[in-house]
Amino acid sequence: MRIPYYPGCTLSTKAKGFDQAARQSFAALGIELAELKTWNCCGATFPLSRDNLLDLAGPVRNLVSAAAEGDKLAVACSTCFNVLKRSNLVMRNEEDKREKINFFIEADYAGSVQVLHLLEILRDEVGWDNLAKAVKKNLADLSVAPYYGCMFLRPPKEMGFDDHENPQILENFIRALGAQVADYPHRAECCGNYIAAFDLETTREMSYLILASARKAGADLIVTSCPLCQFNLDRWQQDLAMKHGGFRPIPVLYDTQLLGIALGLDTTTFDLDKHYVDPRPVLAEKGLI
Amino acid sequence: MRIQLSATKVHNDFIRKVEDMSGQDLLKCYQCGECSAGCPAAFAMDILPNQVIRLLQLGEHEAVLKSKTIWLCAACQQCYTRCPKGVDLSRIMEAVRDLLMLEHGDRIVIEKLPAETLAEFPQQAFISGFRKYTA
Numbered sequence: 001m002r003i004p005y006y007p008g009c010t011l012s013t014k015a016k017g018f019d020q021a022a023r024q025s026f027a028a029l030g031i032e033l034a035e036l037k038t039w040n041c042c043g044a045t046f047p048l049s050r051d052n053l054l055d056l057a058g059p060v061r062n063l064v065s066a067a068a069e070g071d072k073l074a075v076a077c078s079t080c081f082n083v084l085k086r087s088n089l090v091m092r093n094e095e096d097k098r099e100k101i102n103f104f105i106e107a108d109y110a111g112s113v114q115v116l117h118l119l120e121i122l123r124d125e126v127g128w129d130n131l132a133k134a135v136k137k138n139l140a141d142l143s144v145a146p147y148y149g150c151m152f153l154r155p156p157k158e159m160g161f162d163d164h165e166n167p168q169i170l171e172n173f174i175r176a177l178g179a180q181v182a183d184y185p186h187r188a189e190c191c192g193n194y195i196a197a198f199d200l201e202t203t204r205e206m207s208y209l210i211l212a213s214a215r216k217a218g219a220d221l222i223v224t225s226c227p228l229c230q231f232n233l234d235r236w237q238q239d240l241a242m243k244h245g246g247f248r249p250i251p252v253l254y255d256t257q258l259l260g261i262a263l264g265l266d267t268t269t270f271d272l273d274k275h276y277v278d279p280r281p282v283l284a285e286k287g288l289i
Numbered sequence: 290m291r292i293q294l295s296a297t298k299v300h301n302d303f304i305r306k307v308e309d310m311s312g313q314d315l316l317k318c319y320q321c322g323e324c325s326a327g328c329p330a331a332f333a334m335d336i337l338p339n340q341v342i343r344l345l346q347l348g349e350h351e352a353v354l355k356s357k358t359i360w361l362c363a364a365c366q367q368c369y370t371r372c373p374k375g376v377d378l379s380r381i382m383e384a385v386r387d388l389l390m391l392e393h394g395d396r397i398v399i400e401k402l403p404a405e406t407l408a409e410f411p412q413q414a415f416i417s418g419f420r421k422y423t424a
């Protein structure tokens with residue numbers, strides 16, 4: 001199976017390991033993630049002003065590219081997923097905006113493409129049972145904390161899958177890989193998002209609550225599918241350990257990295273060495289790398 | 290805080306613009322406080338999320354414009370998701386920020402961001418941040 005794939009800006013630069021692990025893992029599962037021939041940044045944030053149509057031009061151009069290559073678009077990053085999926089709904093449901101945007105970007109697009117997150121493809125195209133059968137490593141001794149963040153689930157009316165207060169897709173993914181799920185209350189709390197680049201003091205504490213909560217639930221590591229969540233949660237743990245006595249740093253992996261590890265793939269290109277909190281010791285201790 | 294109410298103040302131009310840009314009806318909010326209870330950044334805010342709406346309902350937008358709160362909202366939409374009246378507070382925050390910046394200029398000077406920040410953060414932090422902190 002071949003599905004058009006949108007990597008996005010961060011996966012092409014700072015989060016190459018996320019991208020590589022996605023492509024290789026899906027290839028191992030018989031799905032080719034075929035990068036769009038032309039794509040641009042999605043804008044990284046969905047415009048919240050009613051008349052801000054200009055910020056929709058970028059994401060819609062990507063959807064137009066995707067429509068030329070198939071009826072589905074696979075997305076790994078949950079922020080891109082949020083922006084592309086919501087922009088697609090505008091094109092599908094709001095005639096007035098659709099006309100203006102199409103006129104501006106010289107296109108004729110009406111929201112035909114189905115925007116899918118990689119986890120949805122694993123759930124609906126591969127299936128959890130088939131995924132479990134493809135797993136080569138034994139993860140039974142690994143406790144994984146699922147981290148959704150904000151973009152993946154909200155707003156629920158538009159994102160439209162899973163229960164936004166009690167989501168299960170990451171839990172089911174972790175279980176299919178054979179690992180244990182660490183259940184903790186902060187899995188869908190915001191990590192601070194872009195505010196981190198401008199008011200780090202505030203967002204570092206927001207991240208701390210999430211990290212400490214995952215640790216308390218006995219997690220060995222956290223998985224997420226957003227490069228900014230990954231950075232915010234990963235980057236400041238040394239400072240947090242100095243500030244909050246008793247806090248032990250916890251590695252933060254991308255969902256696709258854990259997938260590739262479970263499938264027994266060569267992890268050389270996964271950039272595991274580029275994480276701030278090195279995940280390799282705990283992975284080695286569990287016999288996974 | 291003592292607040293004097295008048296019809297002209299409550300229905301002032303700024304409030305009307307906020308409602309128009311955000312597409313939200315401020316008077317829908319009955320101040321249950323669910324937004325403030327769920328907001329992960331509330332601990333750092335000087336005005337709580339529900340107070341932002343209350344002040345706007347009363348025409349006291351100056352207090353909102355001066356607050357740190359509008360710059361700490363990361364639009365995670367926890368408040369909107371849990372609001373029993375369906376008020377999208379992150380859209381209101383965005384309208385207030387945009388109106389403020391259209392009149393008084395951008396919140397940040399991109400050239401003044403520290404080199405380490407630029408080198409280290411993922412691209413999406415800047416793309417989102419520039420969209421929220423500049424007009």
